[in-house]
Amino acid sequence: MNTFLNGLRGDRYSLVDLNGVALVTQLLLINPEGRLIPTSLTTEVQVRLFEKTPDGALKRTSIQVSEIARRQLLNSPPSGGLVIEGENAPAYRANGNDYTFASPQPFLGTPILVRLRTRCTACHGSDLSRVMTFAFESFRNGDIPPVRQLNPLAHEAADAVMEKKAKQKDFESLRAFFDRSQ
């Protein structure tokens, strides 16, 4: 598996080898002392499937997106709280690197409502084939690090993100708020 994944490094259009990709986003929480803690609560699952012609060319990329809905989570906990969103569901257009809610668009200064599928094109290209995980423009010394398989039960990815966040100045100021309210 690792040999296969390592062969894709630096290849942003790895379609020959891939039939699809998925991204699972899990929530970090802040406890009453203002410390970050990992959870296994999934807030979003994004899937892109590459449909191909018999000679292997890309025919169409289909998307599947599920997002957490608090009502669904509380009414039916075994469902995990996820609800499916269709390709044509309304979504705000993303703005370059900005993945926040309703980002104002450049030159317009206001958010634009588009179809969910159109939202994805802002970063994954008009045919949704750009695989971000391997889309390195360059890396320190030109060496792209090898892929390492993480232990999902150990929250390794969350640990790395929490360590980075905890060092940020804005997070420190948030901590001060928690210290005051103790």
Ligand code: HEC
């Ligand atoms: C603002 C830019 C942006 C938009 C818009 C965006 N993505 Fe991504 N996407 C990324 C980045 C960056 C990654 C790599 C994330 C990582 O490795 O943690 C990614 C990763 C993914 C992956 C994992 C495979 C890969 O390409 O690395 C899937 C699947 C995915 N996105 C689906 C979607 C879908 C479906 C949509 C639309 C609903 C969407 N994305 C919209 C930036 C974006």
